[in-house]
Amino acid sequence: MADHRGHIMTDTMNDQHNDSGSDPELLRRWRLILGRYAGQPNSAAMNPHDQQIDHALDYLYGREYQGRGLLRTPGSGGSLDPSAIRAVDWLQRTRTLFPQDVFERIQQHAVEKYQLAELLQDPDVLRSLEPNQALARTLLGMRGRMSAQMRDAVQDVIRQVVEEITRRLRPQFVNALVGRRNRFRRSHMPSAQNFDWRATIAANLRHYDLASGRLLIARPIFNARVKRHLPWDVILCVDQSASMLDSVMYSAVVAGILSSLPTVNVKLVVFDTSVVDLTHLAADPVQLLLTVQLGGGTDIGRAMQYCETLVRTPQRTVIALISDFEEGALPGPLLASVQRMTEARVKVLGLAALDEAARPVYDHTMAQRLAGRGAEVAALTPAHFAEWLAEVMA
Template identity: 40%
Template sequence: MSGREHAGPVDERWRRWRLVLGGGEADGIGMALDASDARMDGALGAVYEDAAGLGASAPKVARWLGDIRAYFPSTVVQVMQKDAIERLDLTRLLLEPELLEAVEPDVHLVGTLLALNKVMPDAARESARRVVRHVVDDLERRLAQKARAAVAGALDRSARTHRPRTAADIDFARTIRANLKNYLPERNTVVPSRLVGYARRQRALQREVVLCVDQSGSMADSVVYAGVLAAVLASTGSLRTSLVAFDTSVVDLTDLLHDPVEVLFGTQLGGGTDINRALAYAHGLVTRPTETILVLVSDLFEGGLREQMLRRVAAMTEQGIQVIVLLALSDEGAPAYDHDNAAALAALGVPVFACTPDAFPDLMAAALERRNLTHWPETHTS
C-alpha cells in the first residue's frame, strides 16, 4: 500500500490543494509530492502553467498524452487534450501518426481532424480514420437504437387510419379502447362503431428528411453529430434522407450515408457561410413538400443574401415543408448565433433552438407526428 492510502482526510485535502496550486513557490503550503503526483502535476503544468511545456516535440507530446491517460479519467483527458490543442497550437502535431495513436478519441478531436483533412499527409490519414471510426461507432451505439425506435413509433402513430383496408390492418387494442362506450354487458362484448388501424403495412417511403448542415468552423461538433444521425435516419426504410453540407459552397453527401465515416471525411470544416445558397439546393431535393421535414443546422451568421434567405424559408413553409432550425446539434448547448436572423425565422413560424444529440430522436418523432414544436425545448431536455 502507498502512503496515500494511509493518509487521513486532512492530508488528502492538502495534497489536492498542492496539485491545484502548482509547483515551486506557487504552492504556498510547502507540501512535497510523491513521484506519481509529481508526474501528474507536471502533466497539468505542461498545459496550464508553462506555455512551452510541451513545445513542438512530437515524442514529448506523445509521452504527455500517455501520462494524462494514466492519471485522469477519459472525460478529463478529453478536456485537457482540447485545451492543449487550443492553448499550445498542437494541431500541426496531430498530423503525425504516433500522436494520433496516443490520443483519447472524442467528438472535439474528430472536429479538429476533419478541419485538417485536406492537409493531412497519407502517413497520418489511416490513423485519423481509426480515431474517427472509434468515435462514430461509439455515437452509433449511443444514438442509433433510440433514433430508430423513435422514428418507427412516430411513423406508426402518424400513419394511423380509421379506415383499415383489411382485418390484418386493424389495431384491436386501440379499437377496443375507442369503443368502450359501446360495451353491451348482456352480451359481454364491445360493438365497434369506429375502427382504428395503421397504414404502415404499405412499404412505400412515408416521409422525406433533408438535413442541411453548416460546416463553418464554429459548427464542428454539430457536423459530426449530424453526419452520424443522418446515416442512422437513412438506414430507416420509411424515410428518404438527404444530407447537405455547406459553407459558401454546397456539397451533397447523400450518396455516402451508408458509411458515416465517409460522410465526415466528405465535409470541409471552415470557410464562410451562404445559407441562402444551401437552402436553394436543399429545396431542389424535395419531391413531396407536405411530407418533408427540412432541418437546418446553423448558427445563422449569413454571409449570403439574407432577405432572399428569409423569403426562401417563407416560400418553403407555404408549400407545406416543415422547416426546423437547430442553432447547434451538440452536447455543448447553443454557441454564439445571429439573434436577428433567429428572431426573423421565428416570426415566420419556424422553430429555432439548440438540440442535444440525445434529444434529437425525440425531436424527429415530434416532427414526424406534426406536433407543434414552438415550446418543444421547454419540455425536452437531455
C-alpha cells in the first residue's frame, strides 16, 4: 500500500512544486505518504485540503492494510471507510483533489488492484470514469460477467478509447501507406515524414556560420508523395490469448485504419487454439473488441496455415503475425507454413509487441526460428509498425 500511495503522493507533490524544506513540511509529506498508520497519525496538524487528500487515499489504499489484518490505530480520528462513502462519491471527490494524470493512476488502481466492483456495476458510474486503456482492458477482461444493462455503457467506454487511439495513430498510417516519398519532386507542405535532410543540408551549406559552428536552415526541403495505385493484401493474424490484450486492442485499431485506406485490402484472423476469421469486422474496431474471446491456449501453426489459404497474390501480400510466439502446439506446422509462404514471396512479419510502451515479452527462441524460415521479426510500437509496413510494401 505504501508503495502505491507513496508514488501517488510523490507525483502530486512534484506537480505542486512545493520546495519547502522545513521539518513540519517533511513531516506533512511523510504523513500523507504513509497514511493513518504513520508513526504520528494525528491529522489535526494537517490543513483541511491535506485531510481530504488523506481520506481519499485511505479509502482506497487502506484496503491493503485491512487485507493484511491490521486494525485502525487508536485515536487516529475519523476516516472515510468503505461503509461511510459510496465509491462513486469517492471517485468524484478524488477527481477534484489530484492532477489528471495522478487521478487516472488512482482510478486504475481502484479498478485493477482493489477491484471496486461498485464502479463497474452502474452504467452511470461507468460512464463517469475516465476512458483510458487501463479501464478498457479491465472491461474487456470481465465483459462476460456483466449484466445486460452494462453492455451499452461498456461499448461507450470502448468506443471513446478506440477513437483516441485512432486519432493518434491514423496520421502515421496515412502518411506511410497512402503515398511513398518521391525524391525527384519537392513539396512545400512540411511534414516530418517527408523531410529530406540530405538535400536540406546541401541546399543550405552557404548559410554555415563559422563563428557559432551552426548550419542555418533558410530553406528546408521536403519530398512530395505519390499515390499508390496497386493495392496490397494485408492479413493480420492476431493472438487473442489473455497475455495479448494490449496487442489485441491495438490490432483492432490498426485493422480499422487500414480498412479505410484505398491502398490496402485487409483480412483479420484471431486465434487461440481455435481460428476465427473476423474480416467482416475489420472496419469496426469497437465491435471487433466486443467480439473477441480472450483467453485459451495458443496454436499459432493452425492460424498461419489458415492465413496461407487466404493468399491470392503472394508478391503483393503481407501477413503480420502479432503474437508472443509462445507456441502451445508442436512447432513443425508453424515453421513449415512460414517457409512455404516466404518461398512464395509472401512478406511474413512477426510483430512481438504492439503497444505504446513497446515492452516486448516473447519467446526469443521461436522468434529466431521464424526468422530462420524467412520471416522478419521485430518488437515495435504501432506508429513504427506503420513505417515498417510501408517499407515492406515499397
